[in-house]
Amino acid sequence: MSKKTALITGITGQDGSYLAEYLLEQGYKVYGMVRRSSVEKFDRIDHLIGDIELVQGDLLDQLSLISLMEKIRPDEVYNLAAQSFVPTSWAQPTLTAEFTAVGVIRVLEAIRLVDRSIRFYQASSSEMFGKVRETPQTEMTPFYPRSPYGVAKVFGHYITVNYRESYGIYACSGILFNHESPRRGLEFVTRKVTDGVARIKLGKQDELRLGNLDAQRDWGYAGDYVKAMWLMLQQPQPDDYVIATGKAHSVRELVDIAFKHVGLDWKKYVKIDKAYLRPAEVDLLIGDCSKARKVLGWEPTVSFEEMICMMVDADLKLLSEEDKGG
Ligand code: NAP
Numbered sequence: 001m002s003k004k005t006a007l008i009t010g011i012t013g014q015d016g017s018y019l020a021e022y023l024l025e026q027g028y029k030v031y032g033m034v035r036r037s038s039v040e041k042f043d044r045i046d047h048l049i050g051d052i053e054l055v056q057g058d059l060l061d062q063l064s065l066i067s068l069m070e071k072i073r074p075d076e077v078y079n080l081a082a083q084s085f086v087p088t089s090w091a092q093p094t095l096t097a098e099f100t101a102v103g104v105i106r107v108l109e110a111i112r113l114v115d116r117s118i119r120f121y122q123a124s125s126s127e128m129f130g131k132v133r134e135t136p137q138t139e140m141t142p143f144y145p146r147s148p149y150g151v152a153k154v155f156g157h158y159i160t161v162n163y164r165e166s167y168g169i170y171a172c173s174g175i176l177f178n179h180e181s182p183r184r185g186l187e188f189v190t191r192k193v194t195d196g197v198a199r200i201k202l203g204k205q206d207e208l209r210l211g212n213l214d215a216q217r218d219w220g221y222a223g224d225y226v227k228a229m230w231l232m233l234q235q236p237q238p239d240d241y242v243i244a245t246g247k248a249h250s251v252r253e254l255v256d257i258a259f260k261h262v263g264l265d266w267k268k269y270v271k272i273d274k275a276y277l278r279p280a281e282v283d284l285l286i287g288d289c290s291k292a293r294k295v296l297g298w299e300p301t302v303s304f305e306e307m308i309c310m311m312v313d314a315d316l317k318l319l320s321e322e323d324k325g326g
């Protein structure tokens with residue numbers, strides 16, 4: 001049998017890098033879409049260069065997406081590219097809508113025009129549940145987004161469902177709850193904390209400024225979550241799935257675990273800074289992934305505490321290597 005081919009948008013992001021590794025392990029030919037930049041920064045995928053093929057394209061540019069579908073003729077497309085940082089979506093709402101909402105139609109239109117048999121995965125988000133209508137959240141829970149990002153993701157979700165129902169495209173939406181790793185961007189709260197703890201431990205920083213410590217999230221490990229994306233595209237019928245651990249933790253617990261891991265008391269170092277409060281907050285998210293467990297046979301393998309300790313250790317190592325000029 002010939003190798004399956006996948007195209008990943010957002011390959012330079014956290015999830016893109018783990019998904020590329022996973023698909024290579026499954027024997028895929030992997031193409032990654034990157035946008036043109038004056039500085040090429042591929043830190044998360046440097047180790048994969050040579051095994052994957054990078055191709056230029058942009059979610060803002062319809063023609064680039066059509067050309068890529070024609071050139072590559074992928075079996076599967078994973079649409080992970082987005083403006084994914086919630087606070088930026090208030091600062092740049094129109095751009096967020098262009099990338100995170102309209103960008104999804106552009107990829108789907110390219111598939112519709114070039115080859116409707118291409119399978120499509122959309123990176124939907126628990127942020128769509130926002131001010132939650134029920135707990136825990138399932139595939140049937142109504143959406144109530146609380147940020148321009150969440151609103152844009154609701155659009156991406158429903159346009160995916162609509163192209164499945166209108167054109168018979170094998171299109172799936174994965175409603176993924178927060179997932180983290182040592183490759184998480186430094187602006188997200190888990191990595192901000194683990195990087196901050198490592199800096200404080202190494203004497204490079206003396207405080208950590210955070211916003212709302214009461215917010216609760218269902219945090220999982222990114223390496224587990226990319227397997228669910230792949231599983232969704234291997235089923236007889238396309239469908240939508242919640243991917244979560246079913247356990248919620250507060251930002252305060254996150255901070256406590258991370259500082260304790262290096263033998264420090266967080267209360268001496270954490271300062272509350274109103275600059276990190278959001279215009280509208282999502283207080284508590286907790287997912288019910290029973291459908292994914294049953295249909296996909298998927299389950300999370302890394303606990304919250306294990307993941308935070310893994311991230312602190314990785315940041316300590318990274319900063320120590322930087323010191324040695326490594
Ligand atoms: P991430 O690290 O922020 O990566 C985002 C990716 O999108 C980067 O590769 C970025 O490329 C690319 N991108 C942004 N705008 C683009 C454009 N106009 N054209 C082409 N590429 C563009 O995000 P992530 O954490 O890996 O998340 C992956 C996806 O899952 C996102 O859609 C996110 O919204 C969604 N999601 C994430 C989570 C989570 O907890 N991580 C949960 C639910 C859903 P550059 O390197 O060029 O900036």
Ligand code: F7E
Pocket residue numbers: 084085086124125126127176177178179187188189190192209210211212213215216217251276277278281282
């Ligand atoms: O915030 C609180 C903040 O930015 C988590 C994205 O991947 O997951 C992510 O969105 C919570 C919020 O992630 C700080 O108020 C407190 O309640 O790490 P975050 P997020 O907004 O949940 C979803 C599923 C996505 O789809 C998104 O793409 O932590 N918090 N203090 C803080 N958050 C940040 N960033 N920084 C703080 O100082």
